[in-house]
Amino acid sequence: MSVETSHQNILEVVRVTRGALRKSDRKVADAILADPRRYLTATVAETAILADVSQPTVIRFCAAIGCGGFQDFKLRLAQALALGTPATHSALEDGDAAEIVFDKIFDYTITSLDWARNRIDKGLLARAVDILAAARRIEFFGFGASGIVAQDAAQKFPLFGVPCGAQMDAHQQIMTASLLGREDVAVIISNTGSTKSLFEIADIARGNGAKVIGLIGNTAPLMAHCDVSILIETLDNTDVYTPTISRIAALTVMDVLSTAVAMRRDPDHRGRIAAMKELLRELRST
Amino acid sequence: MSVETSHQNILEVVRVTRGALRKSDRKVADAILADPRRYLTATVAETAILADVSQPTVIRFCAAIGCGGFQDFKLRLAQALALGTPATHSALEDGDAAEIVFDKIFDYTITSLDWARNRIDKGLLARAVDILAAARRIEFFGFGASGIVAQDAAQKFPLFGVPCGAQMDAHQQIMTASLLGREDVAVIISNTGSTKSLFEIADIARGNGAKVIGLIGNTAPLMAHCDVSILIETLDNTDVYTPTISRIAALTVMDVLSTAVAMRRDPDHRGRIAAMKELLRELRST
DNA sequence: TCCAAGAATGTAGTAATACTACATAATATT
DNA sequence: AATATTATGTAGTATTACTACATTCTTGGA
Numbered sequence: 099m100s101v102e103t104s105h106q107n108i109l110e111v112v113r114v115t116r117g118a119l120r121k122s123d124r125k126v127a128d129a130i131l132a133d134p135r136r137y138l139t140a141t142v143a144e145t146a147i148l149a150d151v152s153q154p155t156v157i158r159f160c161a162a163i164g165c166g167g168f169q170d171f172k173l174r175l176a177q178a179l180a181l182g183t184p185a186t187h188s189a190l191e192d193g194d195a196a197e198i199v200f201d202k203i204f205d206y207t208i209t210s211l212d213w214a215r216n217r218i219d220k221g222l223l224a225r226a227v228d229i230l231a232a233a234r235r236i237e238f239f240g241f242g243a244s245g246i247v248a249q250d251a252a253q254k255f256p257l258f259g260v261p262c263g264a265q266m267d268a269h270q271q272i273m274t275a276s277l278l279g280r281e282d283v284a285v286i287i288s289n290t291g292s293t294k295s296l297f298e299i300a301d302i303a304r305g306n307g308a309k310v311i312g313l314i315g316n317t318a319p320l321m322a323h324c325d326v327s328i329l330i331e332t333l334d335n336t337d338v339y340t341p342t343i344s345r346i347a348a349l350t351v352m353d354v355l356s357t358a359v360a361m362r363r364d365p366d367h368r369g370r371i372a373a374m375k376e377l378l379r380e381l382r383s384t
Numbered sequence: 385m386s387v388e389t390s391h392q393n394i395l396e397v398v399r400v401t402r403g404a405l406r407k408s409d410r411k412v413a414d415a416i417l418a419d420p421r422r423y424l425t426a427t428v429a430e431t432a433i434l435a436d437v438s439q440p441t442v443i444r445f446c447a448a449i450g451c452g453g454f455q456d457f458k459l460r461l462a463q464a465l466a467l468g469t470p471a472t473h474s475a476l477e478d479g480d481a482a483e484i485v486f487d488k489i490f491d492y493t494i495t496s497l498d499w500a501r502n503r504i505d506k507g508l509l510a511r512a513v514d515i516l517a518a519a520r521r522i523e524f525f526g527f528g529a530s531g532i533v534a535q536d537a538a539q540k541f542p543l544f545g546v547p548c549g550a551q552m553d554a555h556q557q558i559m560t561a562s563l564l565g566r567e568d569v570a571v572i573i574s575n576t577g578s579t580k581s582l583f584e585i586a587d588i589a590r591g592n593g594a595k596v597i598g599l600i601g602n603t604a605p606l607m608a609h610c611d612v613s614i615l616i617e618t619l620d621n622t623d624v625y626t627p628t629i630s631r632i633a634a635l636t637v638m639d640v641l642s643t644a645v646a647m648r649r650d651p652d653h654r655g656r657i658a659a660m661k662e663l664l665r666e667l668r669s670t
Numbered sequence: 671t672c673c674a675a676g677a678a679t680g681t682a683g684t685a686a687t688a689c690t691a692c693a694t695a696a697t698a699t700t
Numbered sequence: 701a702a703t704a705t706t707a708t709g710t711a712g713t714a715t716t717a718c719t720a721c722a723t724t725c726t727t728g729g730a
Binding site: 120121122123151152153154155158 | 680681
Binding site: 138139173174176177178179180181190194195196197199200203204207208211212214218220223224227242243246250253257290292293338339340341345346349350353354357358360361368372375378379382383 | 476482543658
């Protein structure tokens with residue numbers, strides 16, 4: 099296994115490689131997946147007893163899943179559990195009390211953000227920052243939850259340092275895209291990457307010479323319609339009730355973009371933002 | 385130290401207790417804070433050499449910060465680092481490249497969500513779910529970033545299963561609050577808890593017999609104006625550029641509330657949501 | 671079907687590491 | 701200044717991760 103796997107959630111690695119493991123290794127895998135927290139403080143000897151295998155088999159299991167030894171395995175298990183209980187245990191069930199729903203959704207959200215953190219192409223992100231820093235004007239486009247992200251992004255116009263907008267009406271969006279020009283940037287946010295009118299918006303804006311940046315939740319045809327497409331992958335979950343975490347990841351990416359652009363502005367910009375925040379503080383109390 | 389500290393980020397514990405440690409223990413603390421990742425795989429012997437103390441002093445340091453031993457310390461260090469690099473290293477600096485900004489903001493976001501996860505009063509949350517599940521109508525109120533949270537929440541009306549709204553105009557907010565009645569619920573979102581008009585909205589709604597739930601970012605007077613106040617604490621950071629993470633935490637809490645309420649609805653509700661999602665999928669492509 | 675080779679697994683033992691006991695040094699108190 | 705207490709380190713022990721080798725199981729070829 100390559101260096102890349104050192105960033106992978108070890109419980110995901112165990113779950114995914116389980117089928118390809120030797121028989122006794124699979125007994126260890128199943129024991130750990132059944133109660134991962136139990137093994138955080140277990141010795142090799144305890145683990146072997148609980149999984150009904152020998153001690154060297156436990157060590158071999160660790161090597162088989164790409165760990166440098168039992169200690170390495172436990173550190174990585176601690177890291178996975180710090181993020182949250184694995185997806186197999188996070189599935190919402192009908193009798194779940196509010197407290198359980200809370201745990202599951204927070205675990206799922208944090209684990210998904212970690213997933214996204216390790217997969218986003220930072221080179222593309224840096225290119226997006228370059229484009230945004232050079233923009234005369236920025237317009238954000240999205241529908242539904244992505245529309246919320248668009249509005250949140252537009253609200254950061256003080257950080258971007260240029261006029262920003264986020265129309266929610268589909269017709270206004272077409273009108274806005276039609277008026278963008280060479281020095282402008284359109285940012286398209288879409289979880290599914292399949293909302294048809296966003297293709298049109300991207301093509302209109304690009305046809306006018308504007309740059310188009312996409313924040314997209316999967317490898318969709320929409321990516322080809324953007325100058326820079328940032329893929330925001332989160333954990334896959336199609337359960338009816340499970341919230342759309344990619345919007346949380348997209349909001350965080352927007353935080354990154356707006357902050358990085360703000361840091362590109364001239365030094366006076368910082369003072370103006372600080373003063374604005376102070377004004378807002380006072381305004382809230384009047 | 386109490387059981388409570390077992391949930392605390394060990395790097396935060398080290399940072400906060402550093403001043404009260406014995407002199408040699410403080411040398412260990414400083415060494416670890418300077419390069420925490422280095423110590424993840426270090427033995428007691430290596431740690432002692434790097435910190436210029438004896439081996440038993442390393443063990444004593446672990447006990448002094450509330451760990452059960454060196455192994456326990458390392459597991460907790462792994463957990464803290466899984467969330468992100470500590471705040472002292474996450475501070476944005478002027479020369480930071482976009483990639484560094486990305487790392488710092490994601491680390492800060494995930495660490496803050498973990499912070500919030502461990503501090504939110506789940507009992508209050510369960511009470512809020514009860515109130516929302518019984519509501520005939522729900523209105524969300526917030527300004528700025530909290531306004532975005534309010535709109536996102538209102539957009540979850542299919543999950544809540546009752547009519548939801550989120551006015552952005554301050555006058556419309558007063559009008560809306562004035563029309564709420566006994567069977568209605570107002571949800572007030574505020575990071576600072578000091579936006580004056582929100583006090584008024586809470587009082588008007590309660591005066592009419594509506595229940596008021598607050599999602600508030602600090603212990604502010606606004607809490608006393610709500611029937612249930614959920615305190616959403618995130619890491620404190622007043623740097624000009626650092627994004628407001630409490631809105632991310634508030635969005636996640638809204639995910640919890642809407643999902644928990646949806647799971648309270650009758651079984652047909654689930655089918656209707658699934659059908660709605662399918663309709664949306666088709667709509668996106670037309 | 672049988673046999674040999676290779677892979678899987680476990681027993682027994684060793685090496686590495688966390689931890690403890692006791693001695694010494696430093697600091698605080700009387 | 702003398703004594704008591706606390707802090708720290710040296711040396712050694714106990715625990716645990718890991719390795720070497722033996723045994724068992726499985727697979728492939730004749």
